[in-house]
Amino acid sequence: MKKALLGLFLVLVIGGLAWAYLRFFYVPPVDKAFLSAVAAARLGDEQAFLSAFTDKSRPVIAGLLGLARGRDPRTTRSHPFYFLVTERIEGVEVEPSGTVAWLTLRRDSDQSTKSSYDLRLVLEERVWRIDAFSFTGQRRVVDRAR
16 A cells, blocks of 8 residues: 555656646747747637747737738738748757747748748747747848858
C-alpha cells in the first residue's frame, strides 16, 4: 500500500513539474508559432489568427480582414492572408537578444528564386507574435560590412 501511494505521489509530482514547465517556462519555436497562425488562417479561425500578431498590429490586421472580405486571398495583395498563409519557411534567424526573430518565407505559388521575403516576429508574453508594422513583403537589408 505504501509503495502504491509513493508511486502515485511521484507520478503527481512529475506531472505537476511537467505542467509547470510547459505553462511558465516553455517558449515554442519560432516556426511552430508561425505555422499555428497559418493553420488558424486556413481553418478560418479569425480570432486565433489575430492572436498571432502583436498587440499593436492586431487592430490593423483586423481592419484589413474586414476590408478584404469577399476577395480572393490568393490574388489580392492587400489581403492579410496573401503573404502570410504559406508553409514554405526557407530560414529562421533569431537575433542575439532572443526577443526578435526573422523568418524567410516564400509563397506556395511563387517559383522565382528571388521571390522570398522576410517576416519579423517578436517575443511578447513568452509567445512569438508577428509584427505587421515591420512587414514590407521584401527581403530585409542587413548591414554586414562591420
